[in-house]
Each structure stands twice: as C-alpha cells, then as structure tokens.
Amino acid sequence: MSINRPVAIALAAACCLLTAACGSSSDDKASDQSTEAAAPKAGYPVTLDNCGRRETFEKAPSRVVVMNGASVAEVSTLLALGLGDKIVANQQTYGTSEVAGRADAIKKLPTGDVELNDAYDIPREAMLGLRPDLVLSTTSYGFDEKNGFATRDQLKNVGANSYVSPQGCDQDTSEMTIADSYQLLRDMGKVFHVGDRAEKLIAASEKHIAAVSEKVKGEKAPNVMVLFSNMSMGGNDFSSVVAKGIYNDILAEAGGTNAFENASKTSFADLSKEKVAATDVDALVVIAYNDPDPAAYAKKLLKEFPQWPAAKNNAYVTLSDSMYLGPSNDLAVEKIAKTLHPDAF
Numbered sequence: 001m002s003i004n005r006p007v008a009i010a011l012a013a014a015c016c017l018l019t020a021a022c023g024s025s026s027d028d029k030a031s032d033q034s035t036e037a038a039a040p041k042a043g044y045p046v047t048l049d050n051c052g053r054r055e056t057f058e059k060a061p062s063r064v065v066v067m068n069g070a071s072v073a074e075v076s077t078l079l080a081l082g083l084g085d086k087i088v089a090n091q092q093t094y095g096t097s098e099v100a101g102r103a104d105a106i107k108k109l110p111t112g113d114v115e116l117n118d119a120y121d122i123p124r125e126a127m128l129g130l131r132p133d134l135v136l137s138t139t140s141y142g143f144d145e146k147n148g149f150a151t152r153d154q155l156k157n158v159g160a161n162s163y164v165s166p167q168g169c170d171q172d173t174s175e176m177t178i179a180d181s182y183q184l185l186r187d188m189g190k191v192f193h194v195g196d197r198a199e200k201l202i203a204a205s206e207k208h209i210a211a212v213s214e215k216v217k218g219e220k221a222p223n224v225m226v227l228f229s230n231m232s233m234g235g236n237d238f239s240s241v242v243a244k245g246i247y248n249d250i251l252a253e254a255g256g257t258n259a260f261e262n263a264s265k266t267s268f269a270d271l272s273k274e275k276v277a278a279t280d281v282d283a284l285v286v287i288a289y290n291d292p293d294p295a296a297y298a299k300k301l302l303k304e305f306p307q308w309p310a311a312k313n314n315a316y317v318t319l320s321d322s323m324y325l326g327p328s329n330d331l332a333v334e335k336i337a338k339t340l341h342p343d344a345f
C-alpha cells in the first residue's frame with residue numbers, strides 16, 4: 001500500500017509520541033525519508049490520451065510554456081484556474097478581453113525572452129533552453145519539426161510533457177464546440193490537480209449559457225456575419241469570414257445562425273465582395289485580434305453595405321477572446337444574444 005507524504009509524516013509523529021526510540025534511530029530516520037521520497041504525490045500519476053499519445057504526469061507541472069498558435073485559449077484557461085505562477089514563457093496575447101483584468105494579467109506573464117522564428121513562435125533550441133516540464137499548443141502545428149519547432153518526442157526526451165488542445169490534432173478546428181472549451185478546462189484541472197476549480201467554472205458557464213438561451217428560445221434566428229477585423233487570410237476581399245467551428249455553436253446558443261456557414265467546408269470562407277453584398281446580413285460579430293478599434297471596422301462595413309438589415313439597424317457587436325476556445329464562451333453568448341434579441345433582456 002502506498003503512503004503519501006502527509007500520512008507518512010503523521011505516522012512518524014505518532015511513533016515519536018509512543019516511544020523515545022523513534023527519534024533516536026538514524027536507521028529509522030533514513031527509512032522514513034526513503035518512504036516519503038518514494039511516495040507518489042496525492043492525485044498522481046495522471047495520464048491523458050492526447051492526439052494518439054499517452055502523456056503521464058507524475059506531479060503538477062511547474063515550468064509551463066504556452067505557444068502562440070494565434071490563440072489565448074490555453075493561457076486564459078491556466079489563468080482562470082489560478083495557475084499563472086506555473087507559466088515560465090507565454091506567447092499568447094490578444095491585447096483585449098471580455099474578462100476584466102485578463103488582458104493585463106496576460107501582459108504581465110513572462111515571455112521567456114526568446115527570439116521568435118518566422119512563424120512567430122518559439123523555435124526548437126529556444127524551447128529546450130526554457131527547460132519546460134509542460135508545453136501547450138493550440139494545434140499540432142506547434143510541434144511540427146518542419147516548422148522549426150521541438151517535436152513532442154524531443155520534449156519527452158528532456159522530461160517535458162506536451163499537450164494539444166481539443167480539435168487541434170489534425171489542425172482542423174471546423175468541428176470545435178463549446179464542449180471543447182470545457183474539455184480543455186477539465187484536462188488542465190486533471191494535470192494540475194485542480195479539478196474542483198475546473199468543474200466550478202464549467203458549471204457556472206453552463207448555467208449562464210442556459211439562462212441566456214432560455215430567454216431567446218423560440219425567437220427567429222437572425223443571419224449573422226462573423227469575421228475578424230482588418231485581417232486577410234486569402235485572396236479575396238473577405239478572407240477572414242467565419243464559416244464553421246466554435247463560433248457557430250456560440251451563435252446558436254445566442255439565438256443566431258451563421259449567414260456563411262455553407263460557404264466553406266473549413267473554418268473560414270474566402271469571399272468576394274459581390275458574394276458578401278448579395279447576402280442578407282442581419283447583424284455583425286466582429287472579432288478583434290490585437291485591433292484597438294474593432295468598432296470602427298464594423299461601422300465601416302455597415303456603411304459599405306447599406307442594403308443589409310444590419311446596416312439599417314446598426315446591429316453589430318465586437319468581441320475578442322470569448323469567441324474562441326477558452327473559459328469565457330458564456331460571455332460571448334450573452335453579448336451576441338443581447339445584440340440579436342434586445343427585447344428579450
């Protein structure tokens with residue numbers, strides 16, 4: 001039977017109370033220390049199945065590196081769980097957040113003072129030099145040797161675990177839902193032995209979303225255009241328009257539907273101005289990625305397409321991290337619902 005550290009200490013104290021010999025034998029002391037050293041940490045080991053790999057944690061990580069991945073899902077999840085002090089290098093930032101104080105908290109995290117590669121992330125040698133015991137990446141891209149990154153095997157060889165967030169194994173996030181945000185919270189809760197905190201966050205989010213969804217239940221679902229402000233991802237005028245992914249799940253909970261869901265089989269559609277102009281858009285959701293004024297971009301679009309119902313009603317909402325994988329999707333649901341169905345609130 002294994003004896004964890006607190007139990008071993010309690011037994012040693014009881015021994016000393018019963019006999020003076022307990023405190024006088026160097027052999028007994030050595031035996032106690034050996035037993036304590038061999039005892040596993042409470043709640044460990046923890047094993048996760050992640051992208052076809054089994055990652056086993058013998059204790060809570062204390063040197064975490066968060067790769068960029070054009071996301072804040074992982075760093076926000078750690079902060080929400082109260083684990084910011086475990087981060088030795090973070091490359092994720094949006095510059096803004098729906099959660100009060102989060103953007104500033106992210107800004108204060110250490111970056112590791114590394115020189116990023118052409119992919120705006122941590123190259124292999126710099127990563128190994130950080131001596132991580134856990135590396136987080138939004139997708140498997142962050143562990144691709146062809147991109148100059150440390151592979152998961154190379155990290156394992158230096159004693160570091162690695163983790164790819166839900167739906168990121170094949171770098172296709174088109175099937176992502178709010179449930180994946182909860183899975184990320186649960187997985188980190190297990191890894192750091194703070195599962196109770198994770199479950200409280202999940203329960204609060206589920207309750208919040210359910211309350212909002214109930215208010216808009218039965219209402220006609222407006223056609224919503226979701227896109228990134230001032231960002232180009234393809235060859236057309238509108239290449240940052242969302243087609244599929246967690247965004248659609250958030251829209252559905254808020255009582256809306258994606259006007260361009262069928263425009264692409266992947267997460268993003270690359271649309272011409274003519275296609276956008278020919279579509280009835282009832283409301284805009286503009287996602288800011290390090291954009292200090294996404295509202296200005298939304299207003300510019302409404303002026304450019306005056307035929308939209310969205311333009312006639314000035315219907316738009318700007319969001320940032322709550323529209324992504326992460327712990328704050330409930331905030332996006334509420335803000336969008338209030339824009340789409342103001343009379344319900």
